[in-house]
Amino acid sequence: MINLPSALLAAGEAATMPSVGYGALIALVVFIFASLWIGALANRKTREGSFMTGFFLGNRGLGAWALALTATVQSGGTFMGFPSLVYTHGWIVALWIGGYIVVPITGFGILGKRLAQLSRRTEAITVPDLFRTRFGSPALGLVASLFILLYLSFMMFAQFKAGAIVMKTAWPGSGVLSVNEDQKPFALSGNSLSALKEDRVPDAVIEKLAPLVGHGFSTERDLNTQLKTLLTADELVESKDRIVKRSKQLDRLYLYGLAIFSLTVVAYTLMGGFLAAVWTDMFQSVLMFFGVMVLLFASLYQAGGLDNATRTALKNTGPGYVYGPGYDDRFEGPKAAPNAKTAPRMAYDAEVPRQFLPLSLALSFFCVWVWSGVGSPASLVRLMASQNTHVIRRSIYLLSVYNLGIYLPLIVICICGRALIPELPGQTDEIVPRMALLATKDWPGGSLIAGMILAAPFGAVMSTVSSYLVVLSSGLVRDIYQRFIRPQAAPGELRKAAYISMIFVGAVAVVVNISPVAYLQAFIVFSATGSAATFLIPAIMACYWRRATVAGALAGMIGGASTVLSLYLLGILEKTPEQRIGQLTSFRPYYLCEVDPFVWGVLVSSLCSIGMSLLTSPPDEALVSKMFDKEATS
Amino acid sequence: MRDNTDPVVRTGRREALIVVGIWLTAGMWSVTTSYRLGYNRPVEELKLIWGFPEWTFWGVAVPWVVCVIISWIFGVLFVHDADLGEELPEEADELGLGG
Numbered sequence: 001m002i003n004l005p006s007a008l009l010a011a012g013e014a015a016t017m018p019s020v021g022y023g024a025l026i027a028l029v030v031f032i033f034a035s036l037w038i039g040a041l042a043n044r045k046t047r048e049g050s051f052m053t054g055f056f057l058g059n060r061g062l063g064a065w066a067l068a069l070t071a072t073v074q075s076g077g078t079f080m081g082f083p084s085l086v087y088t089h090g091w092i093v094a095l096w097i098g099g100y101i102v103v104p105i106t107g108f109g110i111l112g113k114r115l116a117q118l119s120r121r122t123e124a125i126t127v128p129d130l131f132r133t134r135f136g137s138p139a140l141g142l143v144a145s146l147f148i149l150l151y152l153s154f155m156m157f158a159q160f161k162a163g164a165i166v167m168k169t170a171w172p173g174s175g176v177l178s179v180n181e182d183q184k185p186f187a188l189s190g191n192s193l194s195a196l197k198e199d200r201v202p203d204a205v206i207e208k209l210a211p212l213v214g215h216g217f218s219t220e221r222d223l224n225t226q227l228k229t230l231l232t233a234d235e236l237v238e239s240k241d242r243i244v245k246r247s248k249q250l251d252r253l254y255l256y257g258l259a260i261f262s263l264t265v266v267a268y269t270l271m272g273g274f275l276a277a278v279w280t281d282m283f284q285s286v287l288m289f290f291g292v293m294v295l296l297f298a299s300l301y302q303a304g305g306l307d308n309a310t311r312t313a314l315k316n317t318g319p320g321y322v323y324g325p326g327y328d329d330r331f332e333g334p335k336a337a338p339n340a341k342t343a344p345r346m347a348y349d350a351e352v353p354r355q356f357l358p359l360s361l362a363l364s365f366f367c368v369w370v371w372s373g374v375g376s377p378a379s380l381v382r383l384m385a386s387q388n389t390h391v392i393r394r395s396i397y398l399l400s401v402y403n404l405g406i407y408l409p410l411i412v413i414c415i416c417g418r419a420l421i422p423e424l425p426g427q428t429d430e431i432v433p434r435m436a437l438l439a440t441k442d443w444p445g446g447s448l449i450a451g452m453i454l455a456a457p458f459g460a461v462m463s464t465v466s467s468y469l470v471v472l473s474s475g476l477v478r479d480i481y482q483r484f485i486r487p488q489a490a491p492g493e494l495r496k497a498a499y500i501s502m503i504f505v506g507a508v509a510v511v512v513n514i515s516p517v518a519y520l521q522a523f524i525v526f527s528a529t530g531s532a533a534t535f536l537i538p539a540i541m542a543c544y545w546r547r548a549t550v551a552g553a554l555a556g557m558i559g560g561a562s563t564v565l566s567l568y569l570l571g572i573l574e575k576t577p578e579q580r581i582g583q584l585t586s587f588r589p590y591y592l593c594e595v596d597p598f599v600w601g602v603l604v605s606s607l608c609s610i611g612m613s614l615l616t617s618p619p620d621e622a623l624v625s626k627m628f629d630k631e632a633t634s
Numbered sequence: 635m636r637d638n639t640d641p642v643v644r645t646g647r648r649e650a651l652i653v654v655g656i657w658l659t660a661g662m663w664s665v666t667t668s669y670r671l672g673y674n675r676p677v678e679e680l681k682l683i684w685g686f687p688e689w690t691f692w693g694v695a696v697p698w699v700v701c702v703i704i705s706w707i708f709g710v711l712f713v714h715d716a717d718l719g720e721e722l723p724e725e726a727d728e729l730g731l732g733g
Contacts, residue, residue: 306685
């Protein structure tokens with residue numbers, strides 16, 4: 001036959017790789033039933049106390065394991081985005097994630113104890129609740145809840161899509177192994193090229209499509225424009241429909257996936273509330289720990305030790321793979337030049353290498369991981385729900401052992417991955433599932449283990465969604481309905497309101513995702529850092545600074561949020577020259593002075609809140625005393 | 635008047651400052667070590683320690699293990715237990731799953 005480009009060869013290899021078959025599907029079904037069962041168990045626990053604290057805060061009874069394994073930022077990204085980064089850029093990602101070495105101490109040690117106390121003194125159930133009572137200002141509470149509703153809606157709606165796509169990919173024969181959270185409605189993968197071959201699209205056309213592999217398109221028109229530049233008019237007429245059909249990411253299977261995913265998540269969260277979210281999260285974290293351990297030893301064995309793996313990976317790539325600021329395969333790699341001209345949108349200037357992690361970003365990420373963990377509303381709620389200080393202390397070292405056991409091994413696994421699978425064009429997100437298949441192929445029951453690892457992103461997405469559902473519904477019921485619409489509502493009415501709000505949020509998420517908005521992903525990226533930049537400084541002030549005022553907290557929230565938002569908008573709308581640093585994504589923020597927006601957000605937020613607090617008159621001494629002094633005096 | 639401050643506020647504030655100190659130390663160590671040993675170096679000089687590039691070993695892996703030990707010491711010995719106020723559940727279940 002003719003010479004096929006390397007992308008196609010890799011696709012051919014993929015076809016001969018051991019297949020998952022029903023392993024992933026079985027694992028998914030097990031996951032779904034386990035979650036429903038956990039939801040039912042949690043339901044029984046929830047009924048013990050008052051409905052509101054029971055359903056939304058688990059009666060403030062979180063123990064050390066539950067707190068440690070669920071309070072940190074773990075989502076589908078841990079098993080998809082992160083491994084893909086290691087595979088792509090090499091050892092430098094170890095420094096990128098370096099902040100995690102102190103995340104357990106900072107996450108629980110900075111606000112933990114005091115926030116747990118404050119939430120009891122204010123009898124707060126939600127984060128806005130806490131701000132409202134701590135500062136004695138309903139307006140502040142309202143602003144806080146509006147921010148949370150906004151951020152979480154964006155983050156959650158996009159997670160539904162990820163969940164639906166994972167369900168779809170688990171279907172035997174779908175040919176895809178994992179899902180990019182960044183997925184666009186139209187994209188060609190190596191697998192769709194081989195599918196096109198089966199559709200009898202001429203090889204000459206397929207060969208011309210190779211440069212498109214791995215690029216997503218938001219609309220059919222974008223894809224068509226790109227096709228026009230690559231194919232002749234005749235070829236276009238003949239094969240266009242088939243190409244478009246094969247690059248469609250959202251078809252009927254996607255809709256089934258969406259339906260099953262949404263029903264499951266809403267059902268178990270509805271039954272068990274906060275505890276159901278926490279328990280499924282924990283269940284999934286524990287499973288993952290064992291999955292990663294098994295995979296670690298299997299991949300080291302396959303690669304002949306880490307020393308060997310690093311050297312082979314280095315040989316497969318270039319010097320950037322073992323040194324900072326990271327490997328850039330479009331610059332150093334074998335396909336560097338030919339792709340440069342045809343690659344769409346993410347135009348590539350072959351003259352300058354992309355610096356994945358320049359010194360400024362290395363420093364930035366040491367702040368980002370640590371402080372976004374401290375300030376994100378979801379972690380604040382977990383701290384508010386913790387049982388006592390003993391639990392917080394134990395969580396510190398439980399989590400530090402857990403993190404060491406997850407992240408460092410994942411890095412090692414992906415380095416072995418680069419040694420064993422030299423290239424995965426456009427499919428680097430699949431590195432962990434592929435390693436799972438490769439490493440377990442000779443084992444009895446290997447496909448089930450592989451299936452479990454494949455199902456991990458699904459579990460992660462599910463537990464993320466359910467904890468967002470709880471926070472969103474508590475925001476609607478507690479901060480809006482009970483506070484502003486019907487303060488005199490009876491418990492039975494609140495229960496009904498909570499159920500209705502969850503079903504409502506779930507329904508909106510499904511409707512939004514039937515044809516997902518193109519820019520949703522940009523908002524997730526922004527929401528994740530934005531929410532932490534909004535709440536970090538106000539939360540610290542609320543805990544430790546007597547002189548903090550309402551205006552100060554308000555200024556801090558707005559200052560942090562607007563700084564991050566504008567830096568992201570500048571990047572997304574491409575108002576600034578492209579900076580060749582950081583991750584290669586379609587949504588990049590503007591790195592002012594090459595520093596991450598989060599750092600600027602926190603800086604502006606602290607200036608605003610401290611300045612504004614000092615400018616306004618001191619807060620009411622009686623209120624401050626109630627929050628800060630020994631209780632006997634009040 | 636200040637003497638009346640709740641002990642949780644005082645110990646909490648002190649612990650928070652120490653944690654910030656740990657964060658700064660870890661960050662400075664990790665980034666400077668990695669930068670010194672791992673940026674702009676010729677590939678011929680690559681040294682591996684247990685399969686890790688030298689800079690990853692000293693800049694990330696070792697401090698990570700050290701931080702786990704510090705977390706343990708900090709969690710076990712340093713953080714003061716305190717009464718968080720009412721609303722505590724009467725009994726804790728064994729697994730500590732809450733509820």
